[in-house]
Amino acid sequence: MEAAALAGLGLGLSLIVAIGAQNAFVLRQGLRREHVLAVVAVCTASDVVLVLAGVGGTGAVLARAPWLVSVVRLAGAVFLLGYALLAARRAVRPAVLAPDAAGTRAPLGPVVGTALALTWLNPHVYLDTVLLLGSIAGTHGEHRWWFAAGACAASLLWFAGLGTGARALRPVFARPGAWRVLDGVVALVMTTLAFSLLLSA
Structure with a gap:
């Protein structure tokens, strides 16, 4: 059991780091100290759902319907x-870079929506988290859920560490x-990621 959990932890970290x-996005929100817990929670919960789906057999379904991944690839x-474009605009216009100085914060809704979109519109999350993790978990037989627990722990450790640790760079x-x-x-x-997705579509 412990070996399966450690294997899941190691593979989970290797895929997410x-x-x-x-x-x-998580790093930027951590640096801004803006809705960090909400962003970490969304990213972690999404990963947990995807890992459990992969281990539960969703990966096999995606393997039989590759067009679903293609749709997500284009949308992503x-x-x-x-x-x-928004990031480039912020880089060109320094006035909008540091909202703390202006005393303004982005609303929670758009921040959470962006975190969800960056997670669920990323086709690699289905290829890596659902298909790859799900397939490798299957090799652990009855201990596959321990493997899944390790992979879920990896997501929690990474996102929590990235979001809260960003303050050291303030x-x-x-x-x-x-x-x-x-x-x-x-x-x-x-x-670069967008064009790589388009070229592989």
Whole structure:
């Protein structure tokens, strides 16, 4: 049981610890101290649902209906391009980079909606979390749910650590120039991911 859980934890971390749209968003919200718990909760809960779905057999369904992944791939590419444009706009216009200085915060609804979109409109989450994790969990037989528990724990540890640990970087991002660099990198990452999705469609 312990071996299966550790295997799930290790594979879960290896899949999630990478520069991507979701992680970039969690990092940005953590730096802004804006609805961090809500974003962490949404990302973690979404991963848990997807892991359990994969282990429960949804991966087999997606394998038989690849067109579903194609639909999500196109929708995700469009969304990522739109988010990339917003990030590029923030990088070009420093006045909108640091809302703390202006005393304004983004409403909870749009922030949660963005977190949901970055998670559920990402086709890689279905390929990695549902298909890959689900398939490998099956190799653990009766201990596959321990494997799933380890993978779910990996998501919780990573998102909680990323969201709350971002505050350690706050001194660096006290300068508007640092926010411009971050948003520029986010725009580049989002654009690259969007085109990679379009090219693989």
